[in-house]
Amino acid sequence: MINSNGVDGRNESCSHCTKTAVVRLTDPDRRLCAEHFISDCEERVRRAIQRERMISDSDRIAVGLSGGKDSTALLRILSRIFSSCDDDASSETDASENGATRPTADLVAITIDEGIAGYREETMEAAAALVSRFRIPQQIISFRELFGSDLDDLLKGREEEACTVCGVLRRRALLEGARRAGATKIATGHNLDDEAQSVLMNLLRGDLPRLVMDTASGYPDCFIPRIKPLLPLSEKEIVVYLVVQGAFTDLPECPYAHTALRGEVREMLSSLEVQYPGTRQRLISARDDVREIISPDETGLQGEGAVTRCRRCGEICSGEICAVCRVLE
Amino acid sequence: MQVILPDKSRHTLPQDPQDIRGILLKFGCNPTSVIVIRNGIVVPEDFTAREDDEIRIISVSHGG
Numbered sequence: 001m002i003n004s005n006g007v008d009g010r011n012e013s014c015s016h017c018t019k020t021a022v023v024r025l026t027d028p029d030r031r032l033c034a035e036h037f038i039s040d041c042e043e044r045v046r047r048a049i050q051r052e053r054m055i056s057d058s059d060r061i062a063v064g065l066s067g068g069k070d071s072t073a074l075l076r077i078l079s080r081i082f083s084s085c086d087d088d089a090s091s092e093t094d095a096s097e098n099g100a101t102r103p104t105a106d107l108v109a110i111t112i113d114e115g116i117a118g119y120r121e122e123t124m125e126a127a128a129a130l131v132s133r134f135r136i137p138q139q140i141i142s143f144r145e146l147f148g149s150d151l152d153d154l155l156k157g158r159e160e161e162a163c164t165v166c167g168v169l170r171r172r173a174l175l176e177g178a179r180r181a182g183a184t185k186i187a188t189g190h191n192l193d194d195e196a197q198s199v200l201m202n203l204l205r206g207d208l209p210r211l212v213m214d215t216a217s218g219y220p221d222c223f224i225p226r227i228k229p230l231l232p233l234s235e236k237e238i239v240v241y242l243v244v245q246g247a248f249t250d251l252p253e254c255p256y257a258h259t260a261l262r263g264e265v266r267e268m269l270s271s272l273e274v275q276y277p278g279t280r281q282r283l284i285s286a287r288d289d290v291r292e293i294i295s296p297d298e299t300g301l302q303g304e305g306a307v308t309r310c311r312r313c314g315e316i317c318s319g320e321i322c323a324v325c326r327v328l329e
Numbered sequence: 330m331q332v333i334l335p336d337k338s339r340h341t342l343p344q345d346p347q348d349i350r351g352i353l354l355k356f357g358c359n360p361t362s363v364i365v366i367r368n369g370i371v372v373p374e375d376f377t378a379r380e381d382d383e384i385r386i387i388s389v390s391h392g393g
Contacts, residue, residue, distance in 0.1 A: 024373035239389040
């Protein structure tokens, strides 16, 4: 193999070809050029989907598409793996690389407009451009339509609760979008970093029920199973995946993001990952081990989570009043 | 070499070749939270930057 070398004589070429590497990955240790990195990412996601039996041929997948980087990567990758109608460039690659018919599952994008002035407009446009390019139907659900107010109005005087309120309402909106689209699964763009942060946050809050809850089998208030195909990829890998395809747009940050505990946990985990590589994956693996040992029943979740109907809105929930009605009080 | 940080500020570093990871740490950038573009192309942090290079550092961690 011919190597391209840096100024200090260090090897800068891909482990599989002579092109210059764009990333260095571990476990196993390898450097990859743009083309091999794209294939590597898509293959890791495809294997995770297969291993966890996330998607079957008859599924109609509601893909949560905010227009940000994670959901953009999710839609692109699922399109390449499952859809029969993606963009021209990837169709050519698939034909030459695989020479075989891809598995099919219907994809429909669900975009939630929370109503955050100065932030959502740009990401909504990015989402619209993406579904148009990939020829995927899109369902747009707004907080205003579903809950009667924009998030900005709902948060007046309680901005510190932003991520909790938004999270609860967004889950309901995504569920509603999935129902309207006749979906059998909901796919979200959660990545390795998001998942590791959630594990650590649940531990810090002492929230064992939430720690062991498996959303793949459905939240107590959501019986359409939720899948996270991007869990094998880190946030950084997702950005590189998009950048090398010219598909990364540096969109604005949510104005409410600074209020979240997640920000502090993110910083902490990033530092630990540098000092102790593999920390994020080990946290998730440990959580999975705990799930094997402790069922949600043993955490007290079953009592709280017994299926019932909200007394106010009639939606399926785990108590007398559902989380949505509680945050809308 | 020119280094452009996530906040768009520009910094000029001495001309000796430098390990990119060292540059990130010098500016307090966590290598897991940024990507590095050397002369318009994404590169791993264990690559080297030399005198005429432009190193652009982009943050990958966004809330929301």
